[in-house]
Amino acid sequence: MSTVETPGTGYVGQAMKRKEDPRMITGGARYVDDIALPGMLYAEIVRSPEAHATITSIDASAARERPGVVAVFTGEDLADDFPGPMAAVWHPPGVEMNTPPLWPLSRSQVKHVGEAVAVVVADGRYAAADAVEDVVVDYEPRPVVVDPEKALQEGSPLVWDEFGTNRTHEWTVSGGDIEAALAEADVTVEQRFVNHRTAGAPIEPRGAIGELRGDSLTLYSSTQIPHIARFVLSGVLGVSEDKLRVIAPEVGGGFGTKLQVYPEEALVLALAKRLGRPVKWTESRSENMTTTHHGRDQVNYVTLGAKRDGTLTGLKVRTVADLGAYQMLLTTFIPTLGFPVMGGAYKIPAIDITIEGVFTNKFCTDAIRGAGRPEATYWIELTVDKLARELGMDPIDLRRKNFIPREEFPYDTPLGITYDSGDYHGTLDKLLERFDVDAFRREQAELGGRGVYRGVGFSTYVEVCGLAPSRAVGPKGVGLHAAYWESAMVRVHPTGSATVFTGASPHGQGHDTSFAQIAADRLGVDPQNVDVIHGDTDQGPWGWGTYGSRALAVGGEAVARAAEKVQEKAKRICAALLEAAPEDIEMADGKFQVRGSPDKSMTMADIAGAAHIPPQELPTDIEPGLEETAFFDPENFVYPFGAHACVVDVDAETGKVSVVRYVAVDDCGPAINPKLIDGQIQGGVVHAIGQALYEQVVYDSEGQLVTGTFVDYALPTAAELPGIETDRTETPSPVNSLGVKGVGEAGTIGATPAVTAAVLDALRPLGVEWLEMPLTPRRVWEALKEARGRGAGPPPTEQGQEVSEHGGGGAGSGPTGPEEAGAS
Amino acid sequence: MSATVHVGVSVNGERRESDVEPRLLLVHYLRDVLGLTGTTVGCDTTNCGACTVHLDGAAVKSCTVLAVQADGAEVTTIEGLASGSELHPLQEAFWEHHGLQCGYCTPGMIMAAADLLERNSNPSEEEVRHALDGNLCRCTGYHNIVEAVMAAAGREVPA
């Protein structure tokens, strides 16, 4: 037994190296697919090649005959194993919602490519993969609709006949008199935006293992939400929650895709129950692209009005959100999640939002990093840019004119939302210290003279996170049938080391480190001696998981509160032992001492020893042990913000866009660990650069997925990117005692408009006024060609181009094979 | 099923002998047969690089090599990169510079970077970025990965 050394305090704020890294840099981290249980079987799923069809027959006899195959099940075979369908948790009061049941295996019909129709279980990965090929499914194809706006038109094929419409729901929110506001505007600008469909694409695909021991089930899953998964799956499977344990081991990135309860998780549990052996399913990347939920996929019609001097008067938005064929956990809610920040960083007296959800024969959309806020930020920022051009104002000046001033926080928006704190001028000022706009404009002009098209775009975003005040978002609030508090339990061991149990469940964020820093300061121990346990429903209190940039602002606050409870008890013990009054005990240099008397002090190790092996001096009204739990439900969201500048070069001949510089100044309150903040921003910004320039989930008109692998779904690599320059301001939030706001999604939320605006800025001399993401070389080239066709911009460098048409037969490239050629 | 093939591979300095299906991918040999799960799988199409190991000293994507092709070869995985308890400079640098978040791409990223530093001990930032273009990371935006590789090479890290 070794006694823990007493450190100083002040770990919060330090750029500590991460505690989780030693296992990860040596190959010692254990992800779901790394787990092998005795007797484990492997499941592979037979998936529909049809986007919409009736299943007429399934013949699994050949598959069952294959060596190594243990069982094959269809949806009908397992109908009794799933008393309830998968969960969709948003039921807004007063809104009619068309929600079809989603079963772990399809029952007689398929509504999107990749839908699970049967499962093969074999004694090895390879045997299972072989057997899938032998399951013969006959489909009777039905008409397909993939375009959400066409899906709303009269006569469109219906995804679900029983609803008589492809509209899932309509949701509205408004504040102020929008018609009057737009009528009194001197200028209004309108723009249609497409927030295209994207994939979260964590590098670890999903995976799940079901295990039955006695009458208890265990699920190992690559999930962001083990507790919610248990809650939901207990209903799907009809088992008591106490008989179901969910473990999220190391999780290799989530980005919202693992904020979900998936059919495969239910399936491996049902299979383990039926077969009495552990069953593992490991997602392939192709499956990940096909049936791990997508994100975005909205069309937004935006109208923004202003007085001639630039004062904003009103904002009206109608959104058509493509939700895909089913509704998963938060599918319907994600477009609405952005509503608190749809007015951006600006004072807008009247705002009116309408969101229509639509079924299509595509996979479901749901939360992907940012989840509703990147979409909103994209259109509000670019609409402000457009308004600035319309008014002949500098877009930065227009922003400053309309920023909610620092002194007006907390600020009530017309939508009944309260922004907690902010200093929008502050981040913009700091950005402009690092990014000299005048120098850039000189450089731009000089380069333009040489035919190099360089542009800059700005974004001054506000994000809403720290999900969430349960009363505001719960059943009688926004209508989520869930709550979003978080829990922590802090246990100090007899030697003075500590364990923190958190209900948040990380997948790269660094909770092990930042939560240890928070606890360490309050306990007077070294964070190296604070272990953080997460991702196991059998360990620690109930919790809601990690998503929505909530872990620190809600879960971290719970850790702080639990640690403070421990500290209070430690002070009482200390006071008893030092014969002082509890209120006279203070923490100084990591020790507990009688106020002003450093010679009368105890370390946490001393106190913890006494707490566990109570000496006679300890009063009997102090319970033994040193362990406390806290639950924290915030009273408001938190609203991080920032100012970003992106510089791009556009090759005006080929249309290729290169990001040459990116500067991000963000404010997420006081830093717990600046290293982790920078990392989150850098990753988030690059995620958005991917969305803006490279990535798109593409279905063809038949509902076939064209971007089924990383060949076609183009995540940017290091070679395409510059370094991301980061800086911060720190404006505390009043919502939690740490003053912190979330930062996991901020980069992704803030960056797409900056990138797009930069490309538009670069191309304006060539007559290009508008472009939709992703700004691929072909799209940019087509826009340039169209501009030249209008006679805009300088003369072309080339002559005699014929008008472009899509298609063309012949060959595709690479291993995707010839059958994908010609897709466009 | 076709006849199994005997393979003898030196993995992280240790001789391993197995009879395997010819189609067994090297990555599954390492993970499922030898239990070396540090090498991960992130795609089906030789894009992501998570499965990068060294085969006779050169970085390869072990999802696109058959175990039988490694017969007689030396394989180094992330588990074999450190010298005993002393981390490889790249491991130290990834740790120091926060070059990883979820950790899933990290073994492959480090092995690819080690291959670069073997060939070019003094790379420029551009050379580092180009050398890592076969490794996808979704968490870091690559910024700190590049910084870590530069640092491990003893170069001043980019701003």
Place this chain on the structure above:
Amino acid sequence: MIPADFDYTKPAAVDEAVKALADAGEDARLLAGGHSLLPLMKLRLAVPSLLVDIGGLEDLRGVERENGGWWIGALTTHSTLQSTDELGVVARAASLIADQQVRNRGTIGGSLAHGDPAADLPAVLLACGGEVTARGPGGERTIPASDLFQDYLTTALAPDEVLTEVRLPALDGWSWGYEKFNRRSEDWAMVGVCALVKASGESCEDVRIGLTHMGSVPLRASAAEEALRGQPLDAEHVSQAAEQAAEGTNPPGDINATPDYKRHLARVLTRRALQQAAGV
């Protein structure tokens, strides 16, 4: 993603490989670096019954200068090519193939035998006027690049022939330019252009231009070559010639590019590659 079952043999000599192929029939495939074949097998787009692994045939590795040209063993990796600066445009093109891990495994012979029009080396071989040697049951034959590539993923190699070596003329006195256009550096070429120029004084004595991914096979930009040959080697003439780079091509469309866009890219990249080669 797991390949379907297959049999495996690892011959110790080329003739053994030829025999194994001949005995097994059309469903047998050669395995070298495996970086064209294994990805297809993992997606089960290729399901060979037998793999004949020639990875152990060390005689087929290496780069040598001989008879005024270059001998390159079929098993020579892209990585070796990339670090052999004397190979000029071949080294440059090899350095841009996929990523380093792929270049460490992928071989020149495998790339040429696969016949993917989106791959870099076929158009380079074509522009350089290279040839390959194939050994089959009937002995050895030489196949010039202009005959090798027959259709999408189809070459003149018979199923029982082994591509053993690649020969390139030294091209002394020629200069080169190479342009590859893709969205990400690890991607296949949307369009690629290999330009070789032989100057005579101020004028273009000869020019050869290879195009990647502008049809079902790598192509020569013959009209552009014709337009530049014998003309002054200046920016204006290079640009004019490049305007004809897409003539006679039939580029496949895909998710990234329409045929029309590719023709445009071919013109732009040809001009740039010629400019590099000509130093104008």
